[in-house]
Amino acid sequence: MPSKPELRRAVTPWGSFSWGYSDVGADIFVGLGLVLGAAAGASNVAFLFAGIVYVCIGLAYTELAATYPVAGGGQYFVMRGLGDVFGFIAGWAVLLDFTIDITLFAWSCVDYLGQLVPFLALTHHPWVHFSAAFALIAGLCLLNLVGVRESTTFNGIVSALDVVSETSILFFGFLFAFNPDLLVHAMTLYWPTNDHLLLGVSLAIISFVGLESISQAAQETQRPASIIPRTSIALILTILVYALAYANLALGMIPANPVPPDAHGHAQTFFQFLGSTANQGSAVAVLAANVPYFGKLAALYVPILGAVLLLISSNSGVFGASRIAYAMSRSQLLPSVFERVHPRYRTPAVSIVVFCGVALAVLVFAALPSLDPGADAVYTRFFHGEAGLDVLADLYAFGAATSYSFVFVALIALRLKDPLSPRKFRIPINIPLTFRGERALFPVVGVIGFLGIFSILIFTMLTHPIGRVAGPLWLGCGIIGYLIYRRRKALPLWDSRPIDWETQQITILKEAGELELMDELIEKLRARGKAPGVAKAP
C-alpha cells in the first residue's frame, strides 16, 4: 500500500523569504496612507513603536518556527505551549486576520488599479469599486476551490521585482526629494493628539502582519532550522527599513508635482494628501509618482506591481484561512465539516467557501456607507463614521494583536515546559532559571514583546469603535462554538487531549531532515531515562 504523501521540501531560502514577503510586503501599500491619515506628523514614531514590537514578534516566530518546523504556525505553537483552548483562541484570531486579509487587500488592489484606471476609483464610482473588489474575492474563492494557486516561483519573481522597486523608490526619493527641515517641521507642526497617536500605532502594526507565512511554509522549507532564522531576520529587517523609510520620506518629501487642495479647498501638505480618503488606499503609488524623474516611470508600473502584490496577499488570505481551519479541524478544535475535501479538486472546499463568504460579508459591511447615504448616517451615529478601509484595518489590527499576544505567551511557556527541544535560533537576552528540575532560559524579549503587542491591542480597543465590538464578538462566538463542539464530541472542554510531544518532536525533526538536532534531543531524553519512540507528525 503506498504511504501517505508528505509535503515536499522544495522551498529554498528565496522561496521562504518570498512566501513571507508576498504577505507582509503588501502591508505597507495599505498601511502607509492609513497611518499618515491618523498619526499625521508622528507617523514615523507610530511606525517606530510598532516596528519595535514587530521585531520582537519576528524574533519569537523565528525561534518557534525553527524549533517546531511544522505547518500551522502560531496556532500550533499556542496549542503546544498553552493547550487546546488557547490554541483555538489563537487560531480563531488568526482566522479573523486571514479573512480580513482577503477583503482588505482585494479592496486595496482595486485602489491601486484605480491609479491607472480612474473609473475604478472609490471616490468617483463607489459601486464600480465595490463590484470589482467583490468580483476579485469571488474569483479567488473559485480559483482556490479548483486548487489553482500562485506558485512559489511566481511569488519569488513578484517579490524580487517589488524589493527592487521599493528600494528604488526610496533611493530616488531620498536622493532627489528629501528635506530634513521639512520632516522636522511636519513633526513639530502636525504632531497629533494622544488619541490619534494611539490610533496611528494600532494601524501601523498592520504594516507588519504576515511574517507568520514563513512559519506556515516551514514544513516545506529545506533545512528549516537553519534557513528560517535567516529568511525571517532578513524579512524583519527589510520590512522595518521600508516602513520607517517610507514614513520619514512622506513627512519630509518635496513632491515633483504641486499638491492639490483638499476636498474643502484648503491647502494641504504632501503627507496629508497621501493620508486623505482619496489616496490612503494607494499611498505608495502616489508617493512614487511624485519622486522627481523616477516618478514618471513609477507612475506607470507601481500601481500594477502594487495591485499584483496585493492580489497575492489577498489570495494568501483565502489559502491561509482555509488551511488553518482545516488544520484546526484535524486537531479537533473545529467541527469536522471544515476538514471536508472536495472529491474532485482535493481542496478544503467548505473552509474556502465559508471564509470567503465571511470576507464578502465584511466587504459589504465596510462598503455600505460609500454606497448608500442612509447607511452613512447610521454609521456616523453608531460607529463615529468609521467605514471602508478603516473598518477592515480595525479588525485586521485586532486579530493580529490578539494572536501575537498569545504567541508571546506560548514562547515563554514552551521555553519553560519544553527546554529540551534543540533551538538552533534563540532570542537573545535570557534569564537562566530552573523549572521543574530542568535548566531553562526565560526570554526577556518575550515579555517586552508581549507588553508591546498587548498595549497595541488595548490601543485598538480604545481607538477603534468597530474593532472593540466586532473583534471580541468574533472571539466570543468562536469560544461558544468551540465549547458546544467539544461537548458534543465528548472531548475535554477546558483541558487538552493527551499528546506525547517529545515523541512528536523527534518525528518533526526527522521529517525536517534536521538529523543532528534529532540526535541531540534523543540523547537528552535518554540521559533523563526516557525512551523516545517515533510518532506521526501533526
Next chain:
Amino acid sequence: MIAIHPLGVLIALVIVALIGATIYWMLHPPPAPADIVAERAEAALEEMAGSIIVVFSEDIHSEHMMVLAARLARRERAELLAVYIVEVPLILPQGAQMPQEDRRAIEALATAEAIAQHGGVTIRTDVIHARQVSTAVVDLAKRESANLIMLGSYREGKYTGAPLGRAIESIASSAQCDVLIGVPGPHGRMLTLERPPAAARRNGAG
C-alpha cells in the same frame, strides 16, 4: 523640482546598502554537512574525465553495464575502453591459440561497440590473453590510469555468488580506482538489456 540634501543622499545610500547586504546574507547560509559532502563528491567527479574500463570474460558478463558506462563516459567526457580477458589455462602456453574464446570475445566487444555508438561515445576495444583475469584487469587499470572499472554479473534465481566469483572479488580488493559491479535485479529496469519475459508478454498482449 529637485531637493538634493547631503543627509538625503546618505540615507539613500544606506538603504540600498542595507537591503543589498541583508538579501546577500540571507541567500548565503552556511552549508549543511550533507552539502559539504555532496560538493566534495561533485568535485571528485569533476576531476574524473579519465577513463572507464568495462571488463568482459568468460565469467564476467558486462553487456548490461555498457549503457550505463556509455552515459557516464559521455557525461564525464571520459574515455571508454571495453576489454575482454581470455583466461589462458596453465596447461597451455602463454601464446596459445584459442579461437572459440576469441570468437566469443569479438561478439561481446561488438555488442559493446554498438551500445557505445548508440550512446554517442567513442570506444576502444581490446582482447587480452592472460593467465588470470583479475591480475590482467588490475594491471590494465594501472597502465590506463583508469578512474573506474565496471564489471557486470548476472543472477541465477536468488544466487549471485558463483558468477561474482573470485575474479571480481580480487579485482575489487586490488584495484586502485573505484570498481562498480552491476547485477540486474529480478524486476529492475536500469541494468536490464531485455525486458523480463512476463512484462514483455503483458505489453505484447496490451
